[in-house]
Structure formats: structure tokens, C-alpha cells
Amino acid sequence: MTTVTTSPPRTASERSPVDRAVMRRVLRVGVLAGGVMVYTAAIGMFQTFNDKEIIDPILSLSYLVLFAIPAVAGASFSKRVAIEGIETEPLSTLDIAKAAIAGAIAGVVVALFALLVDLFPDLRGTFPKLGPQMVRLLTLEYSVASGFIVLPAISAVAAGAGAAFAWIPERIRRPLLLAGASIPVLSMFEPLVDDLFDEIPAITDFLYSPAGALTITSSIVVALVVAGVSYYLRQRDPIIKKRLSQSADVSVRRRTTIVLAIIAILAFVVLPQFLGGIMNELLTNVGLFALMALGLNVVLGFAGLLDLGYVAFFAVGAYTTGVLTSPLSPTWDPVLSWWFAFPAVVVAAVLAGLMVGTPVLRMRGDYLAIVTLGFGEIVRILLLSDWLSPYFGGAQGIRSIPGIPVAGTQVNATSPELMIYAVLVFVFIAVYVSWRLEDSRIGRAWAALREDEDVAEAVGVDTVKAKLLAFVTGAVIASFAGALFAAKVGTVFTNSFQILVSIIILVIVIVGGMGSLPGVVVGALVLIGILGGPNQPGLLQEFGEFKLLIYGALLVYMMLKRPEGLLPSVRRQRELHQDEFLQDAWLDKGEGDEPQSPGPSVAEPGGQA
Amino acid sequence: MSEQDGRTPALAFKGVDTHYGAAHILKDVDLEIYEGEMVCLLGGNASGKTTTLKAILGMVEPTRGMVYIDGQPVNGWTTAERVKAGISMVPENRRLFKRMTVKENLEIGTYLRDDEENFEADLEHIFELFPRVKERLSQKAGTLSGGEQQMVAVGRALMAKPKVLLMDEPSMGLAPVLVAQNFDIIDQINRAGTTVFMVEQNANMALSIADRGYVLQTGQIVLSDTAQGLLNNPQMRSAYLGEA
Numbered sequence: 001m002t003t004v005t006t007s008p009p010r011t012a013s014e015r016s017p018v019d020r021a022v023m024r025r026v027l028r029v030g031v032l033a034g035g036v037m038v039y040t041a042a043i044g045m046f047q048t049f050n051d052k053e054i055i056d057p058i059l060s061l062s063y064l065v066l067f068a069i070p071a072v073a074g075a076s077f078s079k080r081v082a083i084e085g086i087e088t089e090p091l092s093t094l095d096i097a098k099a100a101i102a103g104a105i106a107g108v109v110v111a112l113f114a115l116l117v118d119l120f121p122d123l124r125g126t127f128p129k130l131g132p133q134m135v136r137l138l139t140l141e142y143s144v145a146s147g148f149i150v151l152p153a154i155s156a157v158a159a160g161a162g163a164a165f166a167w168i169p170e171r172i173r174r175p176l177l178l179a180g181a182s183i184p185v186l187s188m189f190e191p192l193v194d195d196l197f198d199e200i201p202a203i204t205d206f207l208y209s210p211a212g213a214l215t216i217t218s219s220i221v222v223a224l225v226v227a228g229v230s231y232y233l234r235q236r237d238p239i240i241k242k243r244l245s246q247s248a249d250v251s252v253r254r255r256t257t258i259v260l261a262i263i264a265i266l267a268f269v270v271l272p273q274f275l276g277g278i279m280n281e282l283l284t285n286v287g288l289f290a291l292m293a294l295g296l297n298v299v300l301g302f303a304g305l306l307d308l309g310y311v312a313f314f315a316v317g318a319y320t321t322g323v324l325t326s327p328l329s330p331t332w333d334p335v336l337s338w339w340f341a342f343p344a345v346v347v348a349a350v351l352a353g354l355m356v357g358t359p360v361l362r363m364r365g366d367y368l369a370i371v372t373l374g375f376g377e378i379v380r381i382l383l384l385s386d387w388l389s390p391y392f393g394g395a396q397g398i399r400s401i402p403g404i405p406v407a408g409t410q411v412n413a414t415s416p417e418l419m420i421y422a423v424l425v426f427v428f429i430a431v432y433v434s435w436r437l438e439d440s441r442i443g444r445a446w447a448a449l450r451e452d453e454d455v456a457e458a459v460g461v462d463t464v465k466a467k468l469l470a471f472v473t474g475a476v477i478a479s480f481a482g483a484l485f486a487a488k489v490g491t492v493f494t495n496s497f498q499i500l501v502s503i504i505i506l507v508i509v510i511v512g513g514m515g516s517l518p519g520v521v522v523g524a525l526v527l528i529g530i531l532g533g534p535n536q537p538g539l540l541q542e543f544g545e546f547k548l549l550i551y552g553a554l555l556v557y558m559m560l561k562r563p564e565g566l567l568p569s570v571r572r573q574r575e576l577h578q579d580e581f582l583q584d585a586w587l588d589k590g591e592g593d594e595p596q597s598p599g600p601s602v603a604e605p606g607g608q609a
Numbered sequence: 610m611s612e613q614d615g616r617t618p619a620l621a622f623k624g625v626d627t628h629y630g631a632a633h634i635l636k637d638v639d640l641e642i643y644e645g646e647m648v649c650l651l652g653g654n655a656s657g658k659t660t661t662l663k664a665i666l667g668m669v670e671p672t673r674g675m676v677y678i679d680g681q682p683v684n685g686w687t688t689a690e691r692v693k694a695g696i697s698m699v700p701e702n703r704r705l706f707k708r709m710t711v712k713e714n715l716e717i718g719t720y721l722r723d724d725e726e727n728f729e730a731d732l733e734h735i736f737e738l739f740p741r742v743k744e745r746l747s748q749k750a751g752t753l754s755g756g757e758q759q760m761v762a763v764g765r766a767l768m769a770k771p772k773v774l775l776m777d778e779p780s781m782g783l784a785p786v787l788v789a790q791n792f793d794i795i796d797q798i799n800r801a802g803t804t805v806f807m808v809e810q811n812a813n814m815a816l817s818i819a820d821r822g823y824v825l826q827t828g829q830i831v832l833s834d835t836a837q838g839l840l841n842n843p844q845m846r847s848a849y850l851g852e853a
Contacts, residue, residue: 441720458700459692461689
């Protein structure tokens with residue numbers, strides 16, 4: 001590695017087109033990173049994050065996020081794309097220099113922005129987040145003028161470090177990265193850790209300062225422990241890898257899956273016992289969204305039908321439960337218990353699934369999405385209309401919905417440690433049903449439908465039946481969530497069924513991995529658990545205000561970099577990364593001949609004039 | 610082979626008319642395909658060839674006339690029901706499920722069969738016909754060459770154990786050497802007992818292996834004869850076989 005530092009030989013003048021292209025790129029990356037940094041400040045994210053300390057007196061979330069931006073931008077300079085196994089260019093010290101310059105440019109952009117805000121205090125009228133406080137924070141409490149030195153300097157160091165990171169040998173890089181990441185993660189998850197080790201205050205007292213962040217000592221300890229464990233595990237990596245590669249054998253892999261599933265189930269069953277009310281409440285929300293995402297996964301992930309009005313089925317489940325079980329129900333007199341209302345909920349969901357599914361049978365792709373989007377809104381607006389208000393309570397909704405009666409007690413939001421189990425039961429049911437369906441005949445029909453509807457029909461798939469079945473299955477699973485939601489909250493009204501819910505469920509499915517059951521559950525855990533749902537707070541309440549921004553950014557990132565999702569289904573992964581596999585196959589053939597020369601000479605456009 | 614007295618055709622049209630909106634596509638079309646035969650339907654662009662196949666599969670309903678499978682009128686049957694009755698199609702341009710593996714493509718072919726336990730045996734049969742398919746079994750169908758895709762498309766149709774195999778333009782988009790190879794395969798399948806009804810523009814090639822042929826022109830059957838008869842027909846020679 002160390003021998004390959006020479007830059008490719010140059011024959012032409014110093015200002016070759018290659019150089020100019022490099023300079024343009026440095027400038028572009030720098031301005032872009034600066035722009036993103038300015039953006040975080042302009043929307044007030046930077047200021048809000050300043051309240052959250054990561055390492056108590058020395059680092060707050062705001063500066064971590066701010067300077068992570070040039071670091072990531074800098075790392076892009078040492079990224080190498082291996083085209084057909086040939087590295088385009090060896091890593092060189094030049095990369096670090098380029099990154100540092102780009103970082104400095106970014107810092108200058110931010111400093112200019114601070115100057116601008118300082119010079120024109122009137123800007124505040126239009127952009128309420130801009131003001132002297134922001135300038136002060138942005139320039140690290142120095143004056144605006146010295147900001148022009150401090151900001152570029154720190155950004156340059158951050159960007160240079162980002163680029164230099166690729167130089168660190170792989171076996172050290174991973175533990176280092178994990179150790180670095182563990183500090184903010186542990187600091188951000190303070191409420192969870194605090195809750196988990198409720199009984200052992202020694203741990204939390206050691207880890208956290210009174211402000212709820214890691215202290216300098218504890219962060220050093222944490223980083224060392226994480227790095228050590230990660231390094232040790234990495235030494236054992238070949239063994240683990242070997243075990244995993246053996247599991248290419250289907251039956252072994254199946255067994256591994258089952259074992260993992262059992263461990264996950266046990267964890268979910270035991271965990272709520274150790275968590276307090278707030279954490280259980282949070283997990284209950286995660287469960288409800290996971291349930292809905294599992295339902296949408298059947299419709300979208302399995303059958304490929306993009307339903308943007310999915311929240312309608314959630315509403316059907318919630319309102320049916322409300323009408324049948326609430327003593328204050330406007331039309332329905334006999335008060336049923338949740339259990340007796342449940343079959344009616346399922347029937348209502350099946351009918352709703354057929355009602356939405358039948359008219360859109362002939363629609364495909366974009367048209368299906370638009371029509372279902374309309375359906376979702378129609379349900380909400382109808383519930384608010386004069387026509388249905390007398391039956392469903394209009395804007396007031398239905399109140400006094402009792403909880404789920406279990407062994408003499410009412411399970412609802414006041415007993416989150418019981419509610420979580422009710423939700424978990426239905427999540428398991430949904431996971432099991434989806435899992436069985438995917439491998440079944442109808443699952444195969446759905447896959448064919450998703451791939452090519454015409455051909456699916458020609459090979460004998462009853463597309464009408466397959467589509468309706470997908471809609472109905474999805475509707476029933478969402479109605480489970482609705483029924484649980486009504487019992488939990490005790491009140492249903494249209495505000496809970498806005499289009500945003502449909503969108504967020506969709507994002508969960510896409511981010512988690514379309515068609516992948518673990519992916520969807522993990523997607524719900526990450527998005528709802530950490531960021532929070534449309535009306536539900538997540539673990540990181542600092543993000544609350546910027547939740548939707550982060551959702552959007554995450555969606556864009558996933559579409560660009562990992563379209564198959566966090567935990568993709570096997571098939572989906574194949575669909576989206578086949579080309580890379582083929583490349584790997586090519587690489588395997590060329591194995592053995594290491595690249596010895598200092599990199600293949602780079603194309604020199606215009607060099608040999 | 611045109612003498613089929615007393616036998617029920619495996620597939621038949623009687624006076625079939627179809628419309629797309631106001632456009633009159635097929636006009637009074639009569640067809641009879643008997644078990645074991647290989648029949649081709651020839652015709653230029655927009656003559657109604659593909660519509661004929663769609664009418665067989667029930668993707669287009671005749672506005673007049675009857676479609677029979679094994680002597681049974683099937684008007685009003687869904688596509689799935691007709692596939693179950695023994696019709697299977699290799700679509701134009703192959704149309705594989707590109708993002709599924711070859712094996713999954715073949716599995717879909719068995720979708721309507723109840724005897725899933727015979728899957729492996731049928732798979733072996735496909736491998737005998739196309740040894741290449743076996744090598745590609747776990748590969749994504751979209752990454753295969755055109756010729757290999759055609760093999761998988763035929764294999765997928767055969768996995769349904771059809772009585773009548775419909776082929777929509779089997780020569781389309783293939784290199785000449787592959788076209789010849791492909792027609793050999795179709796011939797082989799037919800010899801093994803599967804009735805084949807093929808829609809094709811390449812009249813020479815199709816007639817070289819078919820028993821009989823129909824010629825479709827602007828939705829009407831204008832000629833119907835044995836393959837040899839058609840090859841010798843002067844009208845046919847000038848219009849379709851590329852001779853002045």
C-alpha cells in the first residue's frame with residue numbers, strides 16, 4: 001500500500017484538462033458540503049441539536065452533525081470505484097489534500113453565511129431561525145471575523161480525516177468506526193439505557209452525566225471496549241464467515257433462520273418486563289406501525305401493487321372497533337367487548353379490501369397509486385362529512401373506547417407493559433402469515449404478477465383473484481393495527497388517519513426492504529422507534545421537529561444507494577445487484593494476479609498532443 | 610394430415626369475429642388444430658395473428674363465433690381456466706420474469722398443476738431438451754442470452770404440460786442460427802406428442818416444419834393448405850415466400 005503514492009505520470013502541461021476537472025470537483029464538493037451545513041443551520045436543526053450533549057462538556061450533537069458533513073464529503077475523495085476489478089487510481093496523499101481544500105471551502109461558505117446573517121439582521125423577519133444566537137453558535141462563540149479562520153480550519157481537518165480514513169487498514173478501520181459511532185449512539189439512547197438498567201444505577205451513573213450524555217471518561221471507556229470487542233470478533237471472522245457460507249445450503253440456512261427467529265421472539269417477550277412505561281409505549285407504537293408495514297408489504301412487496309391509501313384500512317379497523325365497543329358510539333347500542341368486535345373488524349376489512357381492490361383491478365403502476373391515494377383521502381373525508389358524521393362522530397370521533405379485556409383488566413394505553421404484548425401477538429401472527437404466504441402458491445402468483453402481469457395471466461395465474469387476495473390480506477392486517485390502536489388510545493378520530501400515515505408506512509417498507517419480513521420489522525424499529533411516527537415521539541426526541549426531513553432524506557439516500565432496503569429479501573437483492581454479482585464473477589476468474597504496478601496508467605486525455 | 614374425419618379438434622375457431630372498440634380485427638375466422646399436429650398461422654403485420662392467440666387464451670373475447678378446446682366451447686372462460694384446460698403459450702419476445710431465477714420461471718409454469726411432486730421429473734425433461742438450461746438454473750433470467758431465454762420460455766410453457774402449445778413469433782429477435790435451432794426444438798417437441806400452434810412471419814421457416822398452415826390477411830383466412838401445398842402455391846410464393 002505504501003509504495004503506491006506516486007501520482008500518474010504527466011506528460012503535458014500542468015494545467016491539463018484533468019487538473020481542471022479535479023479543481024472543479026473540489027470546488028463543487030466544498031460548496032455542496034457548505035450548502036448542506038448552512039441548510040442545517042437555516043432550518044434551525046443546528047440550534048435545536050445544540051441542547052443535546054454527546055460528550056458532556058466538550059461535544060454537542062449540533063457540532064457533531066455540522067462537522068460530520070465535511071467529513072463525509074471528504075471521504076468521497078478517497079472512494080475508489082473498481083471497474084471490472086481494475087482500481088482506477090491508487091489512493092494518494094493528494095486525495096487528503098483535495099478533501100481538506102474542499103472542507104476549507106465548505107467552512108468559508110458557512111462563515112460567509114454567518115457574516116451575512118450578522119450584517120443583515122432583518123433576515124430574521126423572513127427566516128425566523130436566523131439570528132445572533134445562531135451566528136454565535138456557528139462561529140463556535142468566536143467573533144464573526146475569526147469564524148473565517150476557525151470554521152474552514154475545522155472543516156478542512158474533518159474533511160481531511162474523512163479522506164484519510166480510507167488509508168487505515170481494513171482490520172483497524174472497522175473497530176475504529178464502531179467505537180466512534182458507539183459514543184453518539186450511546187449518548188443519544190440514554191433514555192433507553194437508563195430505562196433498561198433502572199435497577200443498577202451504578203451503570204448509568206458511571207456512563208452518564210446529569211445532563212444525560214456520556215462523560216469524557218465514560219466515552220473513552222466505551223470506545224475502548226467497543227473497539228476491543230469488535231477487533232476480537234474480527235479475528236474470529238473467518239470462522240463466522242465459513243459458517244455463513246456453509247449455510248448456502250438451504251436446510252442449514254432455514255435452521256439458522258428459525259433459531260434467529262426464536263431468539264428474536266424470546267427477546268421481544270422478555271424485554272418489556274425490563275422496560276418502563278415510556279419505552280413500552282414507544283415499542284407499542286413501533287409494533288402498530290410494523291403491523292401496518294407488514295400488511296403493506298404483502299400488497300406492495302409481494303404483489304407489487306402500490307397502494308398509497310393504505311391508511312384507509314387502518315381507519316376501517318379502528319372505527320369498526322370504536323363503533324362496536326364504545327358506550328358513546330353514536331349509532332350502535334349494544335356495547336360489545338373487544339373480542340366480540342374483532343370478527344366484525346376482520347369482516348369489515350375484507351369488505352374494504354374488496355371495495356378498494358375491485359375498481360382498481362384494471363389499473364397498473366402510476367394509475368393504481370393515484371387512485372388508491374384518492375381512496376385513502378375519500379375515507380377520511382367521508383368520515384368527516386355531514387353524511388357520515390352522525391354515524392361516526394365526525395371531527396369529534398368516537399370516544400370512551402374500552403381497552404382489550406383480558407383476565408378482568410382492561411388493556412390499553414394506561415398499561416403499556418400489557419398493551420405491548422397484545423401488539424406483539426398480532427405482529428407475530430402477521431409475520432407468520434406473510435412468511436407462509438410468500439412461499440405458497442399464491443406467493444408465487446404474486447411474484448409473477450409483480451414481474452409481468454400479462455405473462456402471469458398467460459401462464460394461468462388468476463390475476464383477479466391474486467390481486468384481490470393481496471388487497472384483502474393487506475387490509476385485514478392493517479385492520480388488526482386499527483383495532484389495537486382504538487383499544488389502546490380509547491378515541492378514534494380522523495386526525496389519526498391522515499395521508500401522512502400511508503406515506504410513513506410506505507417509507508418503512510421501502511427503507512426496511514420491500515418483500516423482506518425482517519426488513520420491514522427493522523424498518524419500523526428504526527424509523528418509528530428512533531425517529532418517531534407522525535404523531536408519536538421516538539427515542540430521539542431531538543429529531544422530532546425534523547422527523548419528516550430526515551424521513552425524506554433517508555428515502556432519497558436509500559433509493560440512490562441501497563434500493564433493496566436495509567435487510568433485503570433474497571430475490572430483491574438479486575434484482576437490484578445482479579450486475580455487481582456478474583462483476584464479482586469476473587473478478588473471481590482473474591484471481592491471483594495482484595495489481596503490482598503502481599496502478600494502471602490513467603487515461604490522459606489530450607496528454608499526447 | 611389434413612384428413613381428420615371424425616376426430617375432435619384440440620383447438621378450434623368457428624366463425625370468430627373480434628373487435629377492438631370499433632376496429633374489426635378478426636373476420637369470420639375458422640381454425641381447426643388436431644392433436645399431434647403442428648399448424649402455423651402466417652400473415653404480415655397487423656393481420657390479426659396475435660389477436661388470434663389472445664382469443665384462444667381468452668384475453669380477447671370474440672364478438673361473434675365460438676372457440677373450442679377439445680370440442681368444448683370455452684367462450685367466457687377466464688385465461689386461467691383455459692390454461693388449466695391445456696393451453697400454454699410462449700409469448701412474443703419470450704417475456705421471461707427477468708428478475709426471477711430460471712428455476713423460479715419454470716416453477717411458475719407449473720402454477721396451475723396439482724401434481725407438484727412431479728416437478729423434478731418434469732424439470733429433468735426440460736434439461737433433456739435444453740441442457741443449457743440446467744447450467745443456468747439459479748441465474749437471473751434477464752441475464753441469459755436471447756437463445757437461452759427462448760429455451761426457458763419454451764420450458765416454462767412446457768412445465769404446464771400443455772395439450773396445445775401456442776408459440777407467438779418464435780423467430781422474432783433471434784439470430785438466424787438460433788432461429789434454426791429454435792425451430793428444431795419446436796419440431797422435437799411436436800414429435801414428442803405436443804400439439805403446436807405457431808404464429809409466425811417467417812413463412813419459409815415455419816412451413817418447413819409445420820404440417821399445415823393458415824394464411825391470415827387483414828383478419829381473414831385467405832388460404833389454408835398443407836405445408837407442402839402452401840410452399841407450392843404460386844400466390845403464396847409471391848406474397849410471403851419472397852419470390853417474384
